[in-house]
Amino acid sequence: MPELPEAEVTASQLRARLVGAVIADIRLGRDDIVREGLSSLRWFPGSVLRAVERRGKSVVMDLQKDDEHRYLVAELGMTGLLLFPAARVRFPQHTHAVITFQDPARPPLRYWNPRRFGRLSLLDGPGLDRYLARRFGCDPLTVTRQALARLLRCRRRLKPLLMHQQAIAGIGNIYANEILFRAGLHPNVIAGRLTSGAVDRLHDVMQSILREAIRCGGSSVKDYFAPDGSEGHYKEHHLVYAKAGLPCPNRCGAIIRRLQSERSSFYCPRCQSRRRAS
DNA sequence: AGCTCTTCCTGAAAGC
DNA sequence: TGCTTTCAGGAAGAGC
DSSP: OOOHHHHHHHHHHHHHHHTTOBEEEEEESOGGGEEEOGGGGGGOTTOEEEEEEEETTEEEEEEEETTEEEEEEEEOTTTOEEEOTTSOOSOGGGEEEEEEESSTTSOOEEEEOTTOOSOEEEEEHHHHHHHHHHHOOBOTTTOOHHHHHHHTOSSSBHHHHHTOTTTBSSOOHHHHHHHHHHHTOOTTSBGGGOOHHHHHHHHHHHHHHHHHHHHTTOBOOTTOOOTTSOOOBGGGGOSSTTOTTSBOTTOSSOBOEEESSSSOEEEOTTTTOHHHHO
16 A cells, blocks of 8 residues: 555656656556546657656656656555566556557556556646645655644644645555554544644654655555565564554553554554543 | 545455 | 455545
8 A cells, every 4th residue: 555655665766767768658458547637648658757756645757748748647546556567466457557668678667556546647737736736735754843733733633634635645544553653642632732742753753754664665565566576674664553452562561452433543552542642 | 624424446354 | 165245445525
């Protein structure tokens, strides 16, 4: 399930291998994988890939032809991957797009997404601006402590807020659980009730976990692979995600719990008590 | 505004 | 064994 670290690793591999490449063709396995801009598909052949960036959990490819820039945005959703041919997948029928390049030395790029949560968008400059403005809040890696504190000044529950892409773009369920555990904060504490010490902890932990996860190549839970087929090994550093019933890694004596009512929150009832947060 | 619920979708795993 | 059901998950939209 690609979140910020996995999208970052994906974007950096594409950048390293594809910047400067000229697109020969974009072939779609199914039209409904394109959320927006399907009619502009024929513009892309002949364009040069100038840059690859991550925004939130998405990968944005900047393409240029003559003086015009257009953008291919790949939302990875839950199961979406961008892959070079060396990366083999178990269900090849779920390859929904293939981008080929004029230089035969450049490996074609596949967009593979079995569950199809996540789409491709083909956008022009203003379209990209609208897309980013509508969907993505601040970036967790660059947000300042002060900006984060402002964002938390509300009555919403902390974990859903951390995962709300229009507020902070890039954190999903796995990293939200890990961040809250290491910050010692209950998933359902009201964000506006955090002390300034708790906000500091949250800011530090959020950035250090995400950076460490990027260094590890992301978390390969189920079917995540980087474009070259390599697995991320941050999963080995997970402390609470999918560890319900195991003893708290802080050795506090409590057992990791899973909250039933919502999308699986894993937490230590002792180290992440609501009292500690406020 | 901010919840919850539903929809999308497929493979894995659990239940019978 | 073999079928059916449930679940997982991100995001968007409906409804309260």
